[in-house]
Amino acid sequence: MDSTRARLELERQETLRRLADLTGSFDAVVAASRDTNADDEHDPEGATIAFERSQVGAFVRQAEQHLQEIDIAIERLHAGTYGTCERCREPIGEGRLEARPVARTCIRCAASNRR
Structure with missing residues (x-):
């Protein structure tokens, strides 16, 4: 049980680090798009920025979902149902x-x- 808890905690810390990195990347993409006059519809770079923002946003949502799954697994461990x-x-x-x-x-x- 201690090794399971340690494994879940390690996975939780790794996911939190990944989420922090992704959030920083997302913020950088958003800031870059604000600093330009990119018109997604008419600017060739606009589509790239929109794609990057969408892709990083999807990765953020996946990391957040995985973090929830880890927390639920830890709850199951405490409840004895893991x-x-x-x-x-x-x-x-x-x-x-x-x-x-x-x-x-x-x-x-x-x-x-x-x-």
């Missing part, structure tokens, strides 16, 4: 948890959910 599939209530394999520490379902349930 490592138990939310669908079938069977244990989630250690290999899956190693690869995806925030996993809520076992491989079988995850695969059946994709069909």
